[in-house]
Amino acid sequence: MKFLKIDMATQTITTEDVPAEYAGLGGRGLTSIMINKEVPATCNPLGPENKLIIAPGYLSGTILVNSCRLSIGAKSPLTGGIKESNVGGTVAADIAHLGITAIIVEGKPSNSEAAYLLKIDADGNAALLDGSAYKGLRTYELVRQLKEAYGEKNSITCIGPAGEFLLTGASIQTTDADGRPCRAAGRGGLGAVMGSKGLKAVIVDRGGKATDALADADVFKASAKLYAKAVRDDDFTPALAELGSAVLVAPINAVGAFPTRNAREGQFEGVEKITGETMAEVIKKRGGKNAHMGCAQCIIRCSNEYVDEKGDYVTSSLEYETIWSMGGMLGNDDLDSIAKLDFLCDDIGLDTMGTGVAVAVAMDAGYKSFGDAQAAIDMVEEVAAGTEMGKLIGNGPGAVGKHFKHDRVPVMKNQSMAAYDPRAIQGMAVTYATTPMGGDHTAGWVVADNLEDFGGTLDRFSAEGQVENSRKSQLHMAAVDTVGICDFAQSGFGAGLDNVCKMVAAKLGKAFSEDDWAALGVRILKAEREFNRNAGFTNKDDRLPKMFYEEPLPPHNKVVVISDEEMDKTFDF
């Protein structure tokens, strides 16, 4: 249980025991509470006062399945507010196996051209190495060279050219179970924060043997077993293995909530060519991989390896949100180009969602035509080339809209929406508008609750009950993101929330009840909202862009009906 503090101004590394006030925290709970306390809310996100905090979930590194989420937090250069973006792969478990609770990157080198590598060995010893030879490299080539230099047995978390250019759409990429830098902490421009600190990559040895001891290993084991059984028994688990998150494409389109052509329509006529079912068939036929394990200790395997007609690797993992942002949102029904765009974003180090929406806004403004996949590929390549257009795309939809003086920009707090149109699922309007993270579906995914056919009890076109439901979901997710459980493995909560609380208690060494779980969610949201308020956010920022209130979305022709007063009740604390 220690913090590794990296001062980039002096290139010194110190280790300290985790102070009592952060006990029992990991993941988002730790990053958000620490940022609110230690980062001046009004600071320049790319300046020396910002901190990049890298924290495995509280349960990462234990035997629990699907517990390998890494939270990365900072003040976001994209939203200007607090940010936590989490990612899978293997690194969270590896950091936890070294007994490290968080890596805190502070300050900034005086030489803005400097590039460093942070290398942590199997004994937890950390060193900053000169990384200037790796400057400018895209992530796949970077990882190849770093593995050659430092060995295969490392998890690598890094930025590409977009992060080095300090673009606000830049992601932080990390290696998956096969060692490819294809998993992204995509949201909020955290790659630019890492770039501003002169940190090109963090290399973590995969052989740590200093995992925090559990207070009660037997209780933990029993609960972890129950959790895994609930995941295995869940109906949705085989669907995720077969089709990945892309299983959502067809049904979300069917209910008219699949934002198409920069959210002008809620259904895409070309959808059959880009559904999860089609993708899985194409992958199978060409000899790629479905049911691919992307992250350590995963028993769901929602990942895939998409290959071209010759059977050569294109990208991993093609997911629902990217199929939407680079597909439906662009009016693009060519799956091969979507896969290529997914790869390019990972390689250049860009958020696939924000980047797709940025391209969509450019197309909507008339810069290129919807459906022009080659134009989309060219625009993304321009980011790496550093052209003016590339800078706009790399800075996200807000920057593109401003440039073209185009006001159909589907962002909340300047971060793009996700693949559920809030006009067709009103609950998502509340989540998008009120989460301190900006447009973010994972902050409170209330899609199924809004669809009767999926067992939901809310009327998706009505405001009734939406605020309470989104609040409940957002508070719960803040706690989920703290323990580090993968979103898709939430089926494990089928064994009971108390079962998860037992695992927290068994690590913590003191009681942790369902009330404590709820209180944890409140504590995190309070900290995040306090930070945003101090940064200058008001309730006016908890709103959607005009288009969602004024333009009816076909085929149901509805607009968002949640009033401002209702939005403001979401967090009445």
Added chain:
Amino acid sequence: MEIRVRLYGTLGAGLAAHDPIKGLRLHLPEGSDVGDVIERLEIPRKKVGIISVDGSLAKDDSPLQNGNFVRLYRPIFGG
């Protein structure tokens, strides 16, 4: 009457007649509804989420006509 059915997600798994892309064709007596399709295919009702007929959302008791295209989706979860 003859209708076309397509099953999404894992609904079609184990159903040899179902092509994952093209679906399958079913002959049904006149007056059949969507519920009859689900029954005929022996899919446990709780495994079916959204239903659409010719692209519009439908329910179990939605009546069918010759040439309809019925799509069945499984419940979803996730983010």
